[in-house]
Amino acid sequence: MDSYFLKPNQEATLSLYNGTFENSENIITRDRMLDASLVAQGKRTAIDPSNWKDQDSIITQLTFKTGEAGTYVAGVSTKARNIELTAEKFNSYLKNDGVLDMLQKRTTDSLLNEDAVESYQKHVKAIYQVGDVKTNDWNTVLGYPIEFVPQENPYDKYNGDTLEVQLLLDGKPLPNQLVFADFIKNSHGHTHDDESNEHEHDGQKHSHEHSTNTHKHAQEEKEHSHTSGQQLRTDAKGIVTVKLPEEGVYYLRTINMTRATDSDELTHRSKWATLTFEVSHAHGANSHTHEHDTESEIPTWLFVLGSFIIIGILVLIFRKKDN
Structure with a gap:
């Protein structure tokens, strides 16, 4: 979103980026969506597929109107698709996307020369705040195959705080999973205007194109890493503690990959999860502006x-x- 702080009954736009957090390579076709939902006021509502619109053939967008004040959740879950990769491209993808445990296993088992046929699926989630009233919808479990679930309301947190987030795999806590957390610093102060997505991250453009069968894993001229920011591991309860050092839009990402030992066609299966939310400063916590309290003047x-x-x-x- 341009801002994750919205007003009640405000028109807003939710954009699906199929690539990285900052750059989208392709649209998400409707037939790929297993689920698309909005959660608010204790109610989960399915998003009508016809309400999604495509922009410039690279971004899938949903324009909607917020309701009452509260903490809202949006989620999208996609079907699994298969992709064939040469050993070299697969190894590069594992390195650049932070699937380091599988890369280590391939190294240990002397499988670095083995080509791959991967089945992948993506499950994404965003949490945003409407008005000043905080509701408990932030901890809603959408039931996706892999899913981040905050243990506290992200909008009770401010820069300098930490946030505990649990990772679930098939509904159960996933221990010892590598998770990456990063953020884009606000360039627009606290007005939450339309500039929040206009940033570059190290000036790099990445590609994880999944909406066609090309699946561009690390196929650009230069190798780029998507492992910046905090590198975390879930504990025995599937929980990571994310530091929130500055204001900005934060995002968590992980790829859980296993060997497909039960398939003659596949070599690997992966499940991708992301979570996004915004963090503001503690001053004027409920207003997100620089207006001072007149009672103190x-x-x-x-x-x-x-x-x-x-x-x-x-x-x-x-x-x-x-x-």
């Missing part, structure tokens, strides 16, 4: 009265000196 009438008193005292002093 000197009232105008008192300032004027005090000025007249001071002037009167000065006049008396000077008259006394003249006498």
Whole structure:
């Protein structure tokens, strides 16, 4: 979103980026969506596929109107698709996308020369705040094959805090999973205007194109890493503690990959999960503006009265000196 802080009954746009957090390579076709939902006020509503629109053939967008104040959740889950990759491209993809455990296993098992046929699926989630009222919808489990679930409301957090997030695989806590967390620093202060997505991350353009059968894993001229930011591992309860050092839009991502030992066609299966939300500063926590509390300032009438008193005292002093 341009901003994850919205007003009640405001028109807003949700954009699906099929690539990286900052650059989209292709649209998400409707037939790929197993689920697309909005959660608010304790109710989960399916998004009508016809409400999605494509922009410039690279971004899939949903324009909608918020309702009552509260903490909202949006989620999209896609079907699995297969992709064939040469050993070299597969190894590069594992390295650049942070699937380091599988890369280590291939190295240990002397499988670096083995080509791959991967079945992949993506499950994405965003949490945004409407108005000042916080609701408990933030902890809704959408039931996706892999899913991030915050253990606290992200909008009760501010820069300098930490946030615990649990990772579920098939509904159960996933331990010892590598998770990457990063953020895009706000360039628009606290007005939450339309500039929030206009950033570059190290000036790099990445490609994870999944909406066609080309699946561009690390096939650009230069290798780029998607492993910037915090590198975390889930504990025994599937929980990571994410640091929130600055204001900005935060995103978590992980790829859980296993060997497909039960298939003659596939060599690997992967499940991708992301979570996005925005963090603001603690000053004026509910307003997200720079407006100061008028109760803490000197009232105008008192300032004027005090000025007249001071002037009167000065006049008396000077008259006394003249006498």
